[in-house]
Amino acid sequence: MSQKILHVENMTMQFGGVVAVNNLSVDVNEGEIVALIGPNGAGKTTAFNCITGVYEPTNGRVDFLGQPMIRNHPQGKMIKNYSGQNATLYTAHPDLSDPDALAAIEAAEDQETRSVLQAAYDKEQADRTEALRAADPHAFSDHILRPTPDRITHLGVARTFQNIRLFSALTVFENVLIAKHMRAKQNVFSATFRFNRAEEKRMQEEAMSLLEEQDLAHLKDEVAGSLPYGLQRRLEIARALATQPKLLLLDEPAAGMNPQETQKLTDFIHKIRDEYSLSILMIEHHMDLVMRISDRIYVLDFGKLIAQGTPAEVQNNPRVIEAYLGVADDAED
Template sequence: MATNTPLLKVNQVGIRFGGLKAVAGLNMELYKGDLVGLIGPNGAGKTTFFNLLTGVYVPTKGSISLNGERLNNVPPYKINRKGISRTFQNIRLFRELSVLDNVKVAYHSLAKHGFISSILRLPSHFSGEKEMEEKAMECLKVFNLDLYKDEKAKNLPYGQQRRLEIARALAANPKLLLLDEPAAGMNPLETQELMNLISLIREKFGLTVLLIEHDMPLVMGVCERIYVLDHGQLIAQGTPEDIRNNPKVIEAYLGEEVSSC
């Protein structure tokens, strides 16, 4: 599914916190339709890297580009509008809002009607709200969450909360979807369903997906390429087979677990 021009280009990106190099000289290219994994031991810099991609942190060196447009120093809300959405290690839903409203929140960032039309209750406000609700319901159906549209997010089982967070990220109409440990806390059945879901939404919406995950069967089963970080540095990249047999990766991270993947 890849094209010759990278959707995301990361060139020698690094960031320091005091004297600590959290990420050092990282290069990465993602192409439209890629499904790529980012793995490494705890503290390797994976979530820090996601924070760099989404503008939470500004790189101390290097550059990040989306569709050829430099993202350094661009604030997170603008990066989201340009086409990067993410989920988080710890689920961040609006717990007291309904399932439907959690997804509609993402559509509001793309709303065509403005603040004035909402205050004055103009026809454009109502037509815009109706359109957002219809789109939100379509999104919920993809994740089999439409039957729970009126339920408070906090009342959903854990696995469904994970799915709702992905649905909300998808509702922002991203080009690149970042998933930070989406299988964390899931049982084996939920993890298998998640693998199928990630592949489905990549195909259905033409997305590029980059995921951080510690569940090796999931990573090896769903990702086409994998990058491996250790102490903020890229130590390997390649196909799941390449990574499975890479001595540096086995020593730094996979260990004996690699034989079961």
């Protein structure tokens, strides 16, 4: 069985009373290309922002390579508005009592019966608590993990953005070299006084090698902002690869591309997945690309997961068709 690279469990993101992502659970296995799709405003990019530490989710957990990476629970007024699952799981003193069972104990006719029922109830509560703790070592605590985006990148998660975010005034080479510094084996002191010139040379060589692998070496001295749109998108992906990720998140990589560029992108994504042993989670509106490239698909609508499965399963799902196309009014007889 392939390793589970990313595990998102019961993730909810609320902005005041607005639930942008509602109780989302997603898995990405080793070597998979998984798509997260849905209409505009479905919560896809918000989910990416929670996974990468841009937003602090209201509730839920994100595991990366089997280890908790992000974990939170509803706090303050958010508890009142929270509509996801497991709210009590993430509090230090949860109420797991069973009112019906307690009422039965209270109504027992004699002390012996009451003692038997109480013992059974206590064991059931203990078993339930143990099961929840087995699922989450930090259950029933206020333990919260809130890593910043740079720390998440250092763990091995990289992303691109719906709107390309290059250092547009820098060269192609400089854009990739900056990303290589995420893996630099030096401290601020040695970097400031340039004591570790061997390390600096290594990063420059690796940045150049990456550009050669991605057929961008001939553009190394070009200003990034002057490149055609398709090449800017490839450069952004190359810069993400420079951080040596195990998981790559692509936010609408085909946005603004023509059919020929989209086909080249399809081949490019397959290539980097195989060459860099990547797992990929992708947001995309080009359904032809999604159906060709994805191993599995998750579908969001108004922040809720409404379907998941293989491309064949998803494209024939009535709820997915309804979310994208709406339901036509019944024709009058």
